[in-house]
Amino acid sequence: MRNIDSLKNTSEFKEVYEKGTSKANKLLVLYVLEKEGGKKLGISASKKIGNSVVRHRTVRLIRESYVAVKDRLPENCRLVVVARPAIAGTKQPEVEDALLHLCRLHKLIKQ
Helix, strand or coil: CCCCCCCCCCCHHHHHHHHCCCECCEEEEEEEEECCCCCCCCEEEECCCCCCHHHHHHHHHHHHHHHHHHCCCCCEEEEEECHHHHHHHCCCHHHHHHHHHHHHHHHCCCC
C-alpha cells in the first residue's frame, strides 16, 4: 500500500472538526478543511462500531477507499472520515462508493 499522509495528533483532528465542513451518509461522515501542506487523512472509528477486529477492518477499508480516490482530490485539503455503526459488515466497494458520494457532496470531485 502506498504511503498516506495522515493526521497524527488531537489538535490536527480538532482543527478539522472546528474549522471544516461536514457531510454525512449512511456509512460515513466526512469533515473537510482546505489548508496548505498537501492532502492528509484522519480516520475515526469508535467502539460503537464493534470490537477491535471490526474497527481495524473498518479503518483498513476506509484507507483503501481513500487510496482509490486520492488522485482525484484537490492538493491542499485535510480530511477526517468518521465511521458510523452501519459500516460494520460492509464490503470495500460500498465503502468506496460512500466516500466518493461524500467527496462529490463537498465538491472535491467533479461528477
